[in-house]
Amino acid sequence: MVTIPSAGVESLVIYTPDGAMAGAPPITTWARDNSDAISQVMASDYLADSVSGQFHNLGSALLDRFMTTGSDYSQSVSVGSVGQSIASSTQSPQSDINLTVQTASGVKVDIEIQSGNGTLGVTIHSSGTLTGTERNALAGLADGFQKAIDGLSVQPPTLDLSGLMQYDPSVLSSVNMQFKLAGNTLFGVSGNFSANNSARSVSLTDWAGTMNLKVDTSQSALWGSGAQRSAAIASYLKQFDNANTQGHGNAAFMGLFKDAFTQLNSNVGTASQAATPWLGQPEQAMLTGLGDFTASISDAGDTVGTQANTFSYQVSQSTSTDGDAVSQVQQSHLKASYREVLSSSAYDDVVVDDDASSTVKLAMEKGVLIHASLTQSSTQSTRNSEYVDGKLVSDVTTPWNMSASTDLLRKLQSER
Template sequence: MTTLSSLNVATNLAADLTLADSVNPSVAADATNLSREAALSATASPSSIVTIPSGIGISVLETYTPEGVLSGAAPTVSWASDSNDAVTLRMKGDYAAQTMAGHFAGLGSALLDRFKTTGSDYAQSVSVTSASGVGGLTQSSSGPTGKIGLTVRTASGTTVEIALESEDGGLSVSIKSSATLSESERNALAKLSDGFQQAIDGLGAVPPKLDLSGLTQFDTSALASVNFQYSVTGDGDASISASYAQDSASRSLSVTSAAGTMSMKVDTSNSALWGTGAQRAASVASYLQQFDQANSRGHGNAALMSMFEDGFSQMNDDYGTASGQSLPGTAYAPWLQQSDAALLTGLGDFSASITDASTSPNPMRPGEVDSFSYQVSQTTQLAGTDQEGTISQRQQSHLSASYHQALSGGGKPVLTDSTASQNYDYMRIDDSAQSTVQLATQRGVLLNATLNQSSEQKTRDSKYERGELVSDVTTPKTASRSVDLRALLEPLIDNGDAARDTAEWQQKLTSVHAMILLNASS
C-alpha cells in the first residue's frame, strides 16, 4: 500500500499557477491542465503520493506583520538635530548599548566639557522605532528607564541644569542655564566634568559603588551648591536611585537599591568644629572600623556597607576653607584651641543610617527575618563667648540585627519545609554605644575636660533542632568608663609644653584624641 503525504493542494496549485504565469506565459495552459489532473488524482486515490514540482529559484514571499508593515525591516533612528558635535558623537556610540551604564558612558562629562567651550544651552536626542512602529531597539516600553540630573547654582545665583535620560531605546540630553555664566563660573562648572561622570559610572557598576569625591570638592568661590540625582527603574536587582546635595552649610546623601537603603547628612556650617586633616582622618578611620565591626556582628550586606563607608569617607574628607570661627573660651591662648579641638572628633556633626532589605528564609517560621539596621550620629553643643564657654559633644551608635546560622560551621542554613532541615540558631542583636566629651574654659584656663563612654551589647540565641526550640539564651554585655582628660594634659600645660607647642604636646594631643572616639565594644 502506498503512503499518503499530507499536502495543502489548493495552496500549492495556486503557487504553481502563479509560477507558470510568471516564468513562461506560453506554458501557462499546460501547467494549469497538469495541476488539475494532479488534483483529481489526489482526490480519487487517497492512498496515492502526489508530488507537486518545487519552485526552484523562486524568491521567498515577503511577510508582513498584522499591522501591515514589512517584517524584518531595519528600525528607524531619528535625531532631534543633524549634528556631529562631540556630544552627538558620544550618543551615537552609546544609544544602542545593552546596559544602562553603556547608555551613559562618557556622556555626562561630554556635556560639561561642551558647556565650558560654548557656554550656551544645548539639547539632543535620538529615538529608535522599529518598522512595526514599536519604540526601542534593545528595550521595550516595559524596559528599564534611566534618569540623571545635575543642578548647579553659582555664587552669583545662576542655575545650570543638566539632564540625561534613557528610555525605550532612546537617549536624550540637555543643559540649560538661567543666565549667562562668567568665564570663572564656566571653568568651575567644567571642573565637575570628571566627578560627574565618575558618580554616574560608579552607580552603574555591578555591584554599584559610590564615587562622589569629584562632586564634593567644587570651587566654592564660583559655585554655591551642587545637587546630583541618579535613578534607574525597571531593571530588577540593578534598579537603584541616589541623590547627593551639597552647599556651604551641609552635605546629604541617600541611596535606595534592591540591597537596602542608606542616608547620611553632615553639618558643615561651623568650621570651629573642624579639626586638623590628621584628626579628621583618624576619626574617619575609627568610624570605618566601627562600621566593619557592626556589619560583621550583624551579618549585614557587605556590598551595601561598602557603599555606606565610601559615602561617609568622601563626605568627611575635606570640608573646604574654614571661615575663621573658633571654639568658645579659646581666645586667650592658641593652645586652648588646640587642646579643645583635640578633645573633639574634628568632624562636623552628622547623622547616618543603613538598613538592609529584610528576608524571611525559613518557610516553616516566616516571622523569623534576617535583618540589619545601623544608625550613628554626632551632636555638639557650644555655649559662651571667646573668653569663656562650654562644649559638649556626643557620639552614639545603635545596631539592630537578626540572622539564621547553621548549628555546625556557622554558615547560613538551608531551610526548607522539611523538619530535617530545621537545625539552626536564630540570632538577634541589639547594641548601643555612647561617647561624650564635656569641656569648660574661662579666661585662658581649662577648667575641666571629662570623657564618659558606655556600651551595651545584647545577644539572643534561639537554638532549634529538628524544628524544636531546645534553648533560648540572652547574653548581655556592658562596659563603661570615665576619664579626667584635664589631668592628662595638665602636666604639659603647667611646664609650658602647651604654650611652646612642643612635639611632646602634639603627641599627647594625638593620644588623647584617640581615646575620645566612639567604641561600641569598649
C-alpha cells in the same frame, strides 16, 4: 486556494509577531542635527545594551560644552524597526540622571540624561546668562560628574562623588544630583546627592538596602587637621565593620556606606577658629575633628524559614558650644536579627540590640582649661533562640552594660 510563486517572483515579506519586518535594519531618528560633539558621543552610546554603556562619556560631554558656550541644548536619538513604532521597539526600563548646579550669583543650571524604550536624550537649561568664570566652573565638574555616573551605573553600584564636591564656593553655591538607574531584575539604584556651603548628603536605595548620610560642614571651627580627620574616619570605618560583623549585615552594601562616609567627610576645607578662638591644639585633639553628621543604613533583608534576617544601624555626632564650653556627643544604635546554622538539624535565631554613646565636655575660664571629661556607656542585649528539629530547646537573653568616665584634664596635665 493556495498559490505557489514560480521562480523569479520576489519573496514574500516576513514580519515578526510584534509587527516588525524580520531582518530589517533598525531605523534611527535624531531630534536635531547630530554633527555636534555631544551628538557624536550619543551616536557611540545609544545602541549599548547597558546603562553604563548608554551613558559612557555623556555626562562629561554635557559639562565640557560650557567651555565654549552657556546656551541651552537638547538632543535625543530613538531606535525603531520597519513596521513598528519606536515606543514599542525596545521596552527597556527608564533611567534618569538630573544634575542641578546653582551659581553664587543665583543662576540655576539643569542637566538631564534619560534613556529607555529605545530613546536616549539629553537637555541643558540655564535660568540666566552665565559668566565666563561660571561656565569654567561648570566645565570643571565634568570629570567628577562622569565618574559619579560611571560608578552608579555599574552592577552592583559604586560611589565616586569626590569630584562633584571640588568646586569654588565663591562661584558655585550648590551641586545636586538625582539618579534612578535601571538594571536587570536584581539590580537598580536610585537616590540623591547634594553639596552646598553648609552641608553634604547622600541617600541611596538599591536591591541590598537603603542608606542616608548627612554631614554638617558649617562649623569649620571644630575641624581638626588632615591627620586627625583621617584617623577619625578610619576609627569610624572600623566601628562600622564591627557593627556589620556583629549584626551579620551585607558586607558589600556596608562597603558602599563606608565609601559615602569617607567621601562626605573628606576635603571639606580649611579650619577656622573664629567661633571658638580658645580652642587650641590640645583641646582640639580631644574632639574627633569631624563635622557633625547623621548616618543610617538598613539591609533589605530576607527570610530564612520563620526568621527574618534584618540589619539596621544608625550613628551620629552632635557638637554644641556655649560660651567657653564645648560638648561633643557620639551615638550609635544597632538592631539586627539573623539565623546561624549549628548543624543539619539545629540552628540559632539571634536578635541583637546595641546602644552606645560617648560624650566629651570641655570648659575654659579666662583662657585656662578648667574641665575636660570623657563619658562612655554601652547597653547591649542578645537573644539566642536555639532550635533542634524545628523545636525550641533554648531561649536565652543576655544583657550587657558598660559605663566609664575619664578625667581628660588630669591626663592632659600629666602629659605636659
